[in-house]
Amino acid sequence: MPAVSKGDGMRGLAVFISDIRNCKSKEAEIKRINKELANIRSKFKGDKALDGYSKKKYVCKLLFIFLLGHDIDFGHMEAVNLLSSNKYTEKQIGYLFISVLVNSNSDLIRLINNAIKNDLSSRNPTFMNLALHCIANVGSREMAEAFAADIPRILVAGDTMDSVKQSAALCLLRLNRTSPDLVPMGEWTSRVVHLLNDQHLGVVTAATSLITTLAQKNPEEFKTSVSLAVARLSRIVTSASTDLQDYTYYFVPAPWLSVKLLRLLQCYPPPEDAAIRGRLSECLETILNKAQEPPKSKKVQHSNAKNAVLFEAISLIIHHDSEPTLLVRACNQLGQFLQHRETNLRYLALESMCTLASSEFSHEAVKTHIETVINALKTERDVSVRQRAVDLLYAMCDRSNVQQIVAEMLNYLETADYSIREEIVLKVAILAEKYAVDYTWYVDTILNLIRIAGDYVSEEVWYRVIQIVINRDDVQGYAAKTVFEALQAPACHENLVKVGGYILGEFGNLIAGDPRSSPLVQFNLLHSKFHLCSVPSRALLLSTYIKFINLFPEVKGTIQEVLRSDSQLRNADVELQQRAVEYLRLSCIASTDILATVLEEMPPFPERESSILAKLKRKKGPGMVPDIEEGRKDKNVNGGMEPISTNATTKSTPSPSTDLLSLGSSPALSSAPPSSSAGGLLVDVFTENHAPAAPGVPMGPVADDNFSRFVCKNNGVLFENQLVQIGLKSEFRQNLGRMYIFFGNKTSTQFLNFSSSVICQDSLKTQLSIHIKPADPTVDGGAQLQQILNIECVSDFVEAPVLSIQFRYGGTLQNIAVKLPITLNKFFQPTEMTSQDFFQRWKQLSSPQQEVQKIFKAKHSMDTEVTKAKIIGFGVALLDRVDPNPSNFVGAGVIHTKTTQVGCLLRLEPNTQAQMYRLTLRTSRDTVSQRLCELLSDQF
Amino acid sequence: MMRFLLLFSRQGKLRLQKWFTPLPERERRKIVRDMTMMVLARSPRCCSVIHWRDLKIVYKRYASLYFCSALEDPDNELLALEVMHRYVELLDKYFGNVCELDIIFNFEKAYFILDEFLLGGEVQETSKLLVVKSTEESDLLQETMEEYMRKPAF
Secondary structure, three states, rough: OOOOOOOOOOHHHHHHHHHHHOOOOOHHHHHHHHHHHHHHHHHOOOOOOOOOHHHHHHHHHHHHHOOOOOOOOHHHHHHHHHHHHOHHHHHHHHHHHHOOOOOHHHHHHHHHHHHHHHHOOOOOOOHHHHHHHHHHHHHHHHHHHOOOOOOHHHHOOOOOHHHHHHHHHHHHHHHHHHHHOOOOOOOOHHHHHHHHHHHHHHHHHHHHHHHHHHHOOHHHHOHHHHHHHHHHHHHHHHHOOOOHHHHEEEEEEOOHHHHHHHHHOOOOOOOOOOOHHHHHHHHHHHHHHHHHOOOOOOHHHHHHHHHHHHHHHHHHHHHHHHOOHHHHHHHHHHHHHHOOOOOHHHHHHHHHHHHOOOOOOHHHHHHHHHHHHHHHHHOOOOOOHHHHHHHHHHHHHOOOOHOOOOOOHHHHHHOOOOHHHHHHHHHHHHHHHHOOOOOOHHHHEEEEEEHHHHHHHHHHHHHHHHHHHOOOOOOOOHHHHHHHHHHHOOOOHHHHHHHHHHHHHHHHHHHHHOOHOOOOOOHHHHHHOOOOOOHHHHHHHHHHHHHHHHHHOHHHHHHHHHHHOOHHHHOOHHHHHHHHHHHHHHHHOOOOHHHHOOOOHHHHOOOOOHHHHHHHHHOOOOOOOOOOOHHHHHHHHHHOOOOOOOOOHOOOOOOOHHHOOOOOOOOOOOEEEEEHHHHHHHHHHHHOOOOOOOOOOOOOOOOOHHHHOOOOOOEEEEEOOEEEEEEEEEEEEEEEEEEEEEEEOOHHHHHHEEEEEEEEOOHHHHEEEEEEEEEOOOOOOOOOOEEEEEEEEOOHHHHHHHHEEEEEOEEEEEEEEEEEOOOOHHHHHEOOHHHHHHHHHHHHOOOOEEEEEEEEEEEOOHHHHHHHHHHHHOOOOEOOOOOOOOOOOEEEEEEOOOOOOEEEEEEEEOOOOOOOOEEEEEEEEHHHHHHHHHHHOOOO | EEEEEEEEEOOEEEEEEEOOOOOOOOHHHHHOOOOOOHHHOOOOOOEEEEOOOOEEEEEEEEEOOEEEEEEEOOOOHHHHHHHHHHEEEEEEEEEEEEEHHHHHOOHHHHHHHHHHHHHHOEEOOOOHHHHHHHHHHHOOOOHHHHHHHHHOOH
């Protein structure tokens, strides 16, 4: 037992604690605790009223038992009784118990709130502080409801003691975080800002935290805090180390307050007022200068505190991203830290440099440190430091150094820790793709990646290399040759077999001229790997074989022999068996023409955001956008890897391995002539949406019933009546788009004189240019007709074009006009950005014409996932963790038109209680803000 | 803001736990387990910052005790090290050469001192003098060894 502590120590408690410590086993400990619990229970239930001291002691013992990890189911009432004791130490223990063992028991909450209320109005500062600490510690909604109104009053009252002000400020901050709706801004807010001028540095410290949080949510309201914060900061950084007395920490003047003030300033863009701006620059320069001065103390506390301020200043410089000299100085300072003997500083410098690398002013300066960073990758002992080095290399990479960086990363990958291999693989794959000058280098890199770390190469990575090879015909021959060579290795990774199988199936003909890689050699090479592969890879190889039959008629016999063998035709796996049976059958009965059509080369993949990038984002941020429907679809279009060309419209089949094997029923094979298609085809195709036939749709006016459903998605049924169904599938990239329109004849009679046109009215003619390819004049009963629209967005637009169709059905002329859902948001390219960037740009777009805001009632249920999906479908990048309030959504994107590009930021704030939304859009062009707001607000 | 502060021994025994946001008991136990396993496994040359979920874990060892805090993304790691150091200093000033046993036997005092220093995960008062002064105000009832020994032991 230690010597008696100060204050009124509790002897019984000390004895109990040392008993527990002396217990030799867990069982003995539990036995001792149970004995104690029984004793306390009997004391609490006993007839004799307990005195305050005993009550305090027993409550404290219960608390100790709870903190040891045991459940406590009584004693709450006694703890609450202690709250109303007028002995400070008893009250204190009562509050501690309540803070630690929060219990939502409503009766107790009322009693607790009563006790807090009494203490808050006691005017005794120590009691008031206890009560405020308890509110801040518990921070429950009930407490927020009870006290949210009182605390601002206490905070700004003239006669409140300093220590109480400090507690009140942080208590209010806590309530604002848990229940922001209960802490409305008011007359007190302006007075809170002036606490930055308070004489008591402790009060300023606490108030700055509060103001920073409030300013993040209401920047306008707290704008005046900028000049006050700069003034205060300037006084601190210029003060001598002894001026601030007890607020100087190891010769560093008020490091906590300095850091908090620098954080507050990061809520705002650089000050507009030149004088304030100049003063702030001086402060930042002084901080940078001090870093070069010899240390005033050898203690690590001194250097930590000093560098904490320095790092925060650098964060502010990066946030402002406006003063090239400061940015470069910051970069040089961090460069020095990269070689510091303190691991912490090296780690933080790597991390901070990552953000500097994204600024145009300092990107080049960061690049000069490449050798040091590569060296860190090789020599750092701590894996977390090495990981930061990888991050920084990734961030500083561009066309000029990509080959060096990728080579170093591949090098490192051979020995990298297992925990970070997958991430490095993704990064290498992204960099190699993004900055590839030479696509043969890209193919080599990815194959290397598979060789070194095949197990960590996820599907997205090998899908991607195939997409790129298919989309770039200059690299196809090289790719075929390289995979062929790579496959020669006696042991190669299964992922290589998949890539090899796919690429040879598509482009094996490009190298078949060379006798060393003749069709038969290619086939034998692939087939030698077949038996070592898993079922999905074997399925893929079977598809390669059928493609070979089309490419190289001379190996048809050999392949048919393989397909016919028992190990294929009677394979235990139903997928393999089915493929073997159907491919064999197809190769026997189909004419060469049909084979050539069915097994045509894959069409280019639509250029979308790299699926690897999406994967890296997912990896980096858990809890980011989950797999929403549109996302999954994209993945199928991008990555559903079957080396057989099926018509684009059937690609929404969910699993790649079940893809094309509905050979028996014609709908899936729609690259065959459309005449045999069944009437239900459209329903199959547009699985996500089949509107019931609406018999009463008027023929005359322009129909736009389904128009708004296409704002956030690209595929579905646009129009349907008893005769015809019009389906859409469209894709957009930058300012270009392509729309496939499917006209389904629902009747059994032929449509005659079928014609369709797209009408752009008035100004729309100049804003949007649309080319439509003429279609057949007849549509057979039960068949569908496809028509392709090429769209170019010349400048931003509001109106929608109208699709007008005419045909003769049973002698009467039918006219249908439908608004085509080509909307401005289709020309979005999503933009990822950090919170800092986002708010900086947000502030730059603050003139009244640039912002459009709309508050509206929710039309649908306010489901977060659905909202996310809609925002992503709208075309912007959904930015996670940018808005301080997690229930808000923010997004960013760029509208591409032929003449200009318009950056756009949006923020959607749901209020579930009121069932309302507030939507704010800021773009550099007022007409765009206006139109996007109209479009999006209609979606929720 | 700081999300939590944990003190545990080299053997992984939890000595103090302060949670600045409400978490269910099960989640807390899991975090404590993760933290002790993660931090105790690190060698002394490693850096004091670990990325864990969406948080930054900053830890430091003082004699037999590990101080381990969790920060949100914008928070300053170096300053968090000094927050923990200042807390050690406060304990030291109050107990006089503080050791793990002081924190075990006077755990309630350790919590009181922490409440004066940090509130809602933010630094409330950085002046050592003021924090200790307000903690000592609670000890108005000074007592002698004799009085202490006269108290019932059970």
